[in-house]
Amino acid sequence: MSLIGALAYKAHFVDISGLVAAFVVGFTIWYTGGPASFVIILFFFMSAGLATKYKYKAKVKKNVAQEGMGKRSWVNVFGSGIIPMMFSMAMYIAAMVPELAGAGWPFFLFGGYVGAVATTSADTLASEVGVFSKSKPRLITNLRRKVPSGTIGAVSLLGEGVAIAAGLIIGVVAVVFAIFAPELIPGLVISESVIMWDYVLFLIPLSILTAFIGCNMDSLLGAVLQNRFVCEICGAVTDKEFHCDYETKYVGGFKKFTNMHVNLGSSGLGATLGIVLGAGLFVWILGGLFFWIAASSSN
Numbered sequence: 001m002s003l004i005g006a007l008a009y010k011a012h013f014v015d016i017s018g019l020v021a022a023f024v025v026g027f028t029i030w031y032t033g034g035p036a037s038f039v040i041i042l043f044f045f046m047s048a049g050l051a052t053k054y055k056y057k058a059k060v061k062k063n064v065a066q067e068g069m070g071k072r073s074w075v076n077v078f079g080s081g082i083i084p085m086m087f088s089m090a091m092y093i094a095a096m097v098p099e100l101a102g103a104g105w106p107f108f109l110f111g112g113y114v115g116a117v118a119t120t121s122a123d124t125l126a127s128e129v130g131v132f133s134k135s136k137p138r139l140i141t142n143l144r145r146k147v148p149s150g151t152i153g154a155v156s157l158l159g160e161g162v163a164i165a166a167g168l169i170i171g172v173v174a175v176v177f178a179i180f181a182p183e184l185i186p187g188l189v190i191s192e193s194v195i196m197w198d199y200v201l202f203l204i205p206l207s208i209l210t211a212f213i214g215c216n217m218d219s220l221l222g223a224v225l226q227n228r229f230v231c232e233i234c235g236a237v238t239d240k241e242f243h244c245d246y247e248t249k250y251v252g253g254f255k256k257f258t259n260m261h262v263n264l265g266s267s268g269l270g271a272t273l274g275i276v277l278g279a280g281l282f283v284w285i286l287g288g289l290f291f292w293i294a295a296s297s298s299n
């Protein structure tokens with residue numbers, strides 16, 4: 001972790017406060033969620049850092065770059081990491097309580113963890129890469145309206161593709177760990193049984209679905225609730241108080257509702273969806289197994 005931290009700091013992914021926050025989040029997830037959960041959040045951390053740096057100068061020109069040379073501070077790190085961290089801790093607790101572990105809770109919470117990180121990664125990567133969409137993005141609340149890139153709530157095919165790809169990668173990482181090293185995910189071995197294989201593979205569609213839905217929920221929440229300002233020079237609707245070197249004008253949304261609140265809300269939704277999908281499938285497979293046993297015993 002020290003090595004990763006040093007490299008990330010050197011690459012200007014984070015400032016000092018962001019580095020400390022990343023350590024807190026990373027260590028807690030490593031300790032409670034095990035190496036599998038850690039590798040998943042590490043994918044987010046590294047890919048978000050790289051995507052933010054990707055064509056940074058071009059983004060500055062387009063007025064869509066992250067402030068401070070793209071260095072993330074503790075606010076950003078906790079904003080993206082706090083919900084996964086809570087799920088990781090909940091998984092750890094569920095794995096230690098026999099009643100919860102027996103009922104499959106570590107499974108569901110791992111689904112929630114994967115859902116939260118998939119949503120956050122999809123949202124970050126889609127925003128950082130989606131701004132280079134060749135076709136003009138459209139507003140999620142009115143898909144017929146084309147808007148300048150960087151507009152709050154703007155969506156593009158490129159961004160949606162990136163979101164799905166992020167979900168796929170996280171899902172594959174989760175499945176690889178769950179199949180080849182289940183002991184590295186708290187609570188997974190306790191419930192290991194015939195049904196686990198089917199269940200584990202489901203982590204891929206779970207991750208893709210949560211990434212896609214969570215990322216679009218983020219755009220929707222942003223478009224409806226987030227404080228937004230209009231640039232009187234280029235007409236862009238942004239969350240920045242300065243655009244094209246001039247002060248922007250407040251046009252709508254809740255004044256205290258910033259991008260961080262939107263991110264927290266959408267990663268919470270992604271996590272909830274992850275649990276529901278995970279638990280739903282678990283119940284579905286158990287139900288199928290029950291009928292199969294019932295049917296074969298009646299013969």
Ligand SMILES: [Zn+2]
Nearest residue numbers: 231234243244
């Ligand atoms: Zn402007």
